[in-house]
Amino acid sequence: MLSYKFKILFLILLGMSVLNYISYSVTGSIKQDKINAALKQHLSDLQIHYEILLYHQNITAETAYETTVEKPGFMELFSKVSSSSKVEQELMRKDLELLLSKMYARLQKKGVLQYHFVLPDNTVFLRMHKLDKFGDDLTSVRKDFKYVNETKCRISGFTQGRTAHGFRNVFPIFDENGVHLGAMEISFSSDEFIKYLRYVSKIHTRFLVNKEIFDTNAWSRDDVIPKYTKSHEHKDFMVTTNNKHSEIDCFQGNEHLIDEARDEINAGIKIGEKFSILLQKDDQAQAVSFLPIKSLDGQKSLAWFVSYVQSDFISSTLQSTFVIRIIGFFIILLLGVLSYISLVKRRTTTLEMEEKAYIDGLTGVYNRNKFDKVFEYELLRSQRYKDNFCIALVDIDHFKIFNDTYGHLVGDEVLIMLAQHLSQSLRDSDTFARWGGEEFVILFPQMNIESAKKVCEKLRKSVEELKHAEVNSVTVSMGITSYAKGDTLESIFKRCDDALYKAKENGRNQVSVV
Numbered sequence: 417m418l419s420y421k422f423k424i425l426f427l428i429l430l431g432m433s434v435l436n437y438i439s440y441s442v443t444g445s446i447k448q449d450k451i452n453a454a455l456k457q458h459l460s461d462l463q464i465h466y467e468i469l470l471y472h473q474n475i476t477a478e479t480a481y482e483t484t485v486e487k488p489g490f491m492e493l494f495s496k497v498s499s500s501s502k503v504e505q506e507l508m509r510k511d512l513e514l515l516l517s518k519m520y521a522r523l524q525k526k527g528v529l530q531y532h533f534v535l536p537d538n539t540v541f542l543r544m545h546k547l548d549k550f551g552d553d554l555t556s557v558r559k560d561f562k563y564v565n566e567t568k569c570r571i572s573g574f575t576q577g578r579t580a581h582g583f584r585n586v587f588p589i590f591d592e593n594g595v596h597l598g599a600m601e602i603s604f605s606s607d608e609f610i611k612y613l614r615y616v617s618k619i620h621t622r623f624l625v626n627k628e629i630f631d632t633n634a635w636s637r638d639d640v641i642p643k644y645t646k647s648h649e650h651k652d653f654m655v656t657t658n659n660k661h662s663e664i665d666c667f668q669g670n671e672h673l674i675d676e677a678r679d680e681i682n683a684g685i686k687i688g689e690k691f692s693i694l695l696q697k698d699d700q701a702q703a704v705s706f707l708p709i710k711s712l713d714g715q716k717s718l719a720w721f722v723s724y725v726q727s728d729f730i731s732s733t734l735q736s737t738f739v740i741r742i743i744g745f746f747i748i749l750l751l752g753v754l755s756y757i758s759l760v761k762r763r764t765t766t767l768e769m770e771e772k773a774y775i776d777g778l779t780g781v782y783n784r785n786k787f788d789k790v791f792e793y794e795l796l797r798s799q800r801y802k803d804n805f806c807i808a809l810v811d812i813d814h815f816k817i818f819n820d821t822y823g824h825l826v827g828d829e830v831l832i833m834l835a836q837h838l839s840q841s842l843r844d845s846d847t848f849a850r851w852g853g854e855e856f857v858i859l860f861p862q863m864n865i866e867s868a869k870k871v872c873e874k875l876r877k878s879v880e881e882l883k884h885a886e887v888n889s890v891t892v893s894m895g896i897t898s899y900a901k902g903d904t905l906e907s908i909f910k911r912c913d914d915a916l917y918k919a920k921e922n923g924r925n926q927v928s929v930v
Contacts, residue, residue, distance in 0.1 A: 443744070447737040454730050455692035458703040462723045463690065465617040466707060469609055470583070474572060476526050477585035477602035480519070484600060485589060489515055494598070495591045498535055509542050509550065520544045527608040529582055532601035533589075536565050541598065559712055560586045564599045573712045574719060576629040581606065581719065606656055609721065624653040624720040648674055649722060650685050673697060681706075688717040694730065701730035778828060779835035782849035787857055790847045791905055794861055798899055806868035808858040808896045809912040810838065810875075813924040815854035822886055830887055837882060841875055857912075865898040865929060872896055872927045880925065891925035 484490060493515070497508055512533070520531045531544035538555040554561050560575050564586045572585045582603035589597045606623040613619040624647045644654040673695040674681070684691040688708055695702040703725045708717035774786035782790075794805050812818075812834060819827040831854065838856065839848045847859040860868045872894045879892050895915030897908060911930045919928035 443737050443740055447733055450733045451694060451730050454727055454733070455694060455703050455705070458723070458725050458727065459690055459692045459705040459707070461617075462613070462619055462621070462705045462707050462721065465613055465619060466609065466721060469612050473527070473583065473604050473608075474585060476523075476528070477572070477587075480523055480528070480531075480602045481585075481587045481600060484516065484519065487515065487519070491591055494533070494589065495595070497541055498597070505541070512542055513544065513547060516544060523602070527604050528602055529605040529608075530584070530601055530603040532603070533598060534561050534565070534601075535598045536596055538562055538565055560584055561599055561601070563712070564588050565596075568596055571712065574709045575712060576625075576718065581625055581629070583609075606719070610656075613721075613723070619723050619725065621721050621723045622647075622649075623656045624649060624722060625656065626652060626718050627654050628652070629718055649681055649720075653685075653720065673702075677704075685717070685720070696734070699731055699735060701727045701734060703727045703730065776835075776850040779832050779850050781835045781839050781856075782847065784849060784851060787847060787849035787851070787859070788905070790859060794859060795899070795903070795905075797861075803862050804864050804899055806860040806863050806865055806896055806898045807908055807912050808860070808868060808872050808894050809851065809909075809916045810856040810858065811893050811895075811916055811920070812854040813891045813893055813920075818887055826884075826886055830884060830890055833882065833884060834879065834890060834892070837879065838875060841878060865896065868896050868898070869927055869929055876925065876927055893919040893924045894927045895919055896927065896929045 490512070493508055493512055497505055500508060516531070520528075523531055529545060532540070533542045534540050534554060538553055538558070538561050540550045540552050540554060543549050554577075557577060558575065560571050560573065563569075563571050565588070568588045568590075570585070570587050573583070574581065575584050582605055584601055584603040586599050586601045589600055591597055606625075610621050610623055613621045625644065644656060647653040647655040649655075677693050677695060680693050684693070684706055690705070690707050692703055692705045695704055703723075705723045705725070707721040707723075709719040709721065710716065711718050774782055774789075776783040791807075797803065798805055812830065815827065815830070818830055831850075835848075835850060835856065838858070842848055842858065845861055847861075849857050851857040858872075860871065863871075876892060876894060879890060882890055884890060893916060895912045895918065897911035897915055899908060915928045915930035918930065919926040922928065
């Protein structure tokens with residue numbers, strides 16, 4: 417009797433332990449899903465507001481460009497620059513400065529940093545933002561100017577100059593006869609983004625710039641604008657600072673949290689795509705979002721906008737998860753026996769329902785849910801052991817005609833006949849399932865494409881020999897492909913569809929391989 421009670425007690429305790437584990441795992445999964453959703457939302461907010469400002473800056477740049485080239489006297493003056501002497505160019509430069517000074521003042525109010533004109537050989541003619549600096553060749557320094565003067569096309573993006581970076585818009589300049597005269601730049605500093613995001617969007621951001629894009633001699637110069645200091649987020653990046661944006665403002669109380677997340681940050685920056693992380697201190701949670709700023713060719717992340725947002729939602733999620741776990745533990749403790757019995761019954765019911773969920777109600781063969789599970793397993797196994805497998809799509813030829821001519825009941829009979837025949841003709845290790853409508857799918861594990869084609873040819877011929885009382889003969893078209901490294905369910909089925917389409921295009925009742 418004691419032994420029996422001990423066994424029951426042991427089973428109850430075991431059941432409680434399992435339920436506690438499940439409860440912990442489920443609440444942990446829900447918590448993580450909520451946190452991930454919140455982090456994703458903060459990152460999305462940062463990107464949306466960044467793109468809104470970028471869009472408006474592009475509009476400002478386009479308007480400035482059009483207004484400049486249409487301004488009376490500009491084209492007449494600028495068209496003569498390249499063919500003029502140095503003395504004449506000096507006078508023209510002063511005339512152009514005078515002509516555009518009011519325009520530049522208005523543009524500065526809209527956040528424009530640089531209003532810049534260069535000749536076709538990339539020689540600077542006029543910097544409205546630095547009037548005493550001209551005549552230097554930017555070919556090796558500014559890829560955007562070089563690109564525009566070579567292609568005669570506009571380009572926009574983040575680039576670095578000798579000492580300062582900017583979000584630049586560079587336009588080609590043509591005279592009324594279409595002759596290329598040079599290029600014009602309208603650029604904005606990262607400070608404009610930081611100011612907009614902070615005071616309009618209420619998103620606190622820092623701007624990190626890869627130190628490799630700078631001339632190392634520039635760090636000791638007094639005319640470097642904006643100023644830079646080493647970033648705490650990553651050793652290879654510098655952060656822009658000014659009187660509105662201080663290091664203390666960004667990191668007060670966060671230094672050790674950033675250090676704890678160092679590996680996660682380094683990994684994200686190495687990948688070069690947008691990401692978010694969570695900084696947690698006691699009951700407070702902070703979402704940190706990293707938005708990359710790509711090079712002109714889109715291949716490298718030269719800079720990052722990094723936002724710090726106190727997330728009450730994540731803090732609440734962390735607190736509520738803890739409370740739910742405590743409550744769950746006491747409920748399981750009080751209802752141990754009933755929970756154990758319920759778990760056993762529920763598990764039995766679940767297994768039965770799961771089995772039913774994997775069977776196609778009409779044909780009695782596996783359905784798409786089962787095939788997805790088998791495919792996922794086979795994909796992992798092939799990736800681990802370097803084995804091959806093949807997929808074949810089977811489609812009944814002219815099935816719509818069967819339905820239209822004989823009715824849907826006969827169509828269903830054809831489906832059942834074909835499904836049972838093919839299912840019984842395959843190996844036990846093969847997986848055969850109804851994919852949808854009149855389409856079926858076969859997975860051949862550990863089989864190459866040549867063998868799969870031979871099997872499918874035999875199947876096709878065997879189907880051709882089947883006879884139905886009303887329909888008489890039935891044929892199928894089949895498309896086959898084999899697993900390739902990096903394949904997903906979508907990519908491998910795209911090739912299967914292409915192969916099936918090829919078989920149908922070639923007259924149906926065929927096996928095609930892609």
